[in-house]
Amino acid sequence: MGSKPGADDLSLRALLRLEPGAPVDLAAHPPDAMPGFEGGKQRGIDETAALGKELATLQERLYAASSAGDRRRVLLVLQGMDTSGKGGTVKHVVGHFNPAGCRIRAFKTPTPEERGHHFLWRVGNVLPGAGEIGIFDRSHYEDVLVVRVHGLVPRSVWSRRFDEINAWERALADDGVAFVKVFLHIGFEEQRRRLLARLDRPHKHWKFSPSDIAERELWPGYQRAYAEALTRCSTEAAPWYLVPANRKWYRNWAVSRLLFEQLRELDPQYPAGDFDVARSRARLLAE
Ligand code: AMP
Ligand code: MG
Numbered sequence: 001m002g003s004k005p006g007a008d009d010l011s012l013r014a015l016l017r018l019e020p021g022a023p024v025d026l027a028a029h030p031p032d033a034m035p036g037f038e039g040g041k042q043r044g045i046d047e048t049a050a051l052g053k054e055l056a057t058l059q060e061r062l063y064a065a066s067s068a069g070d071r072r073r074v075l076l077v078l079q080g081m082d083t084s085g086k087g088g089t090v091k092h093v094v095g096h097f098n099p100a101g102c103r104i105r106a107f108k109t110p111t112p113e114e115r116g117h118h119f120l121w122r123v124g125n126v127l128p129g130a131g132e133i134g135i136f137d138r139s140h141y142e143d144v145l146v147v148r149v150h151g152l153v154p155r156s157v158w159s160r161r162f163d164e165i166n167a168w169e170r171a172l173a174d175d176g177v178a179f180v181k182v183f184l185h186i187g188f189e190e191q192r193r194r195l196l197a198r199l200d201r202p203h204k205h206w207k208f209s210p211s212d213i214a215e216r217e218l219w220p221g222y223q224r225a226y227a228e229a230l231t232r233c234s235t236e237a238a239p240w241y242l243v244p245a246n247r248k249w250y251r252n253w254a255v256s257r258l259l260f261e262q263l264r265e266l267d268p269q270y271p272a273g274d275f276d277v278a279r280s281r282a283r284l285l286a287e
Contacts, residue, residue: 010036010257011261012036013258013261013262015036016036016241016243016258017234017239017240018230018231018239018242020234020235022231023231024226024230024234025227026223029185029242029244030244031185031190031245032190032246034244035254036254036257037250041247041249044250044252044253045252045253047253048093048249048256051096051253051256051260052093052095052096052256053096054260055093055256056096056097056098058260058263058268059097059101060098060101061268061269062101062133062263062266063131063132064131064268064270064271065131065270065271066129066131068271070130070131070268070271071130071175072131072177072178072268073128073129073130073178074132074133074178074180074263074266075127075133075135075136075172075177075178075179076133076134076136076180077136077179077180077181077182078136078138078139078182079138079139079145079181079184079226080184080186080245081184081191081219081222082191082195083190083191083194083195084184084185085184085186085251086137086138086184087106088252089182089252089255090104090135092252093252093255093256094135096256101131102132102134103128103135104135105136105137106137106138107122107123107137107139107142110122119143119161120165123136127177140165140168143158143161144162144165144228145222148221148225149222149225150218162232162233165233166233166237166238169233169238170237170238172238173237174237179237179238180259180262181234181239181240182241182243182255183226183230183243185244185245186245188219190246191216192216195213195216243255
C-alpha cells in the first residue's frame with residue numbers, strides 16, 4: 001500500500017475512524033500501532049514534510065474561496081491524556097499552515113466568567129470563521145472528561161452533555177464546519193516515560209506539575225470516560241479518529257494525513273477574478 005501524499009489507495013480516515021454507534025474499547029487499540037503506514041521513522045518524517053506543503057496549498061485555497069463567499073471552515077479538535085502530544089501536534093502539524101488563517105486555542109480550567117455560562121459558550125466564542133482552520137487543544141470534551149473523573153458536576157448534568165455536544169456539532173457541520181476530531185491515544189508506560197523525561201530536563205520543568213502524577217493515578221477513570229465520550233460522540237456529522245500516539249512521528253504523519261484527506265475532500269477552489277484582466281494590465285502599463 002502506498003502512503004505518499006497524493007496516493008488515492010489510502011484512506012486513513014476510514015482506517016482510524018471510530019464507527020458511529022460502535023462501542024469503543026481502548027484496550028483493543030495498541031498505542032504503538034501505525035495503521036496505514038509502512039516503513040520507518042525517516043520515511044514518516046519525509047512524508048509529513050511533503051504533506052505539509054500540500055496542506056499549505058489546500059489551506060490557501062480554503063482561505064481564497066472564502067473571499068468569494070464559501071463559508072466552509074475546518075475545526076481540528078485535539079484530545080488526549082497529559083503528554084499525549086496535543087501541543088506537539090500543534091507545533092509540528094499546524095505549523096505547516098499560514099498562521100494568518102488559523103485560530104488556535106488551548107482550553108484550560110474554566111475562568112469564573114466561563115463557569116458562569118453554558119459549557120459550550122467558551123468554545124462557541126472562538127470557532128473558526130469562513131476559510132479558517134480552527135485548532136482546539138482540549139475542548140468542550142473536557143466537560144465530559146475531567147469534569148466527570150473529578151466529580152465537578154453531578155452525573156445527571158454531565159450525562160446529558162453527550163447529546164448536547166452531538167446536536168451542537170451537527171448544527172455546525174450543517175453550517176459548513178468540517179470537524180476533524182482526533183484522540184491521541186498513548187499508553188500508560190509511555191506516559192511514565194514522557195513525565196520522567198520532563199523531570200530529567202530542567203528546561204522541561206515548566207511543563208510539569210506534581211498534580212500530573214495525581215491525574216495519572218486516575219488513569220482508569222479517564223480511560224472509561226474517554227471510551228464513553230468517543231462511543232457516544234463519534235457521529236456521521238463529526239466522527240472521532242483514534243490516532244495511536246506512542247510514536248511522535250507517526251502521530252504527526254497521521255494527523256497531517258487526516259487533515260490532508262479532509263481538505264482534499266472539501267476541494268476548495270481559487271475564485272475567478274471578477275475584473276477584466278486585460279484592461280487592468282493595460283492600465284498598469286500605460287504611463
Ligand atoms: P494543560 O493542558 O496541561 O495546560 O492543562 C490544562 C488543564 O485544564 C487540565 O488539567 C485540564 O483538565 C483542565 N481543564 C480544561 N478544561 C476543563 C474544564 N472544562 N473543566 C475543568 N478543567 C478543565
Ligand atoms: Mg499539563
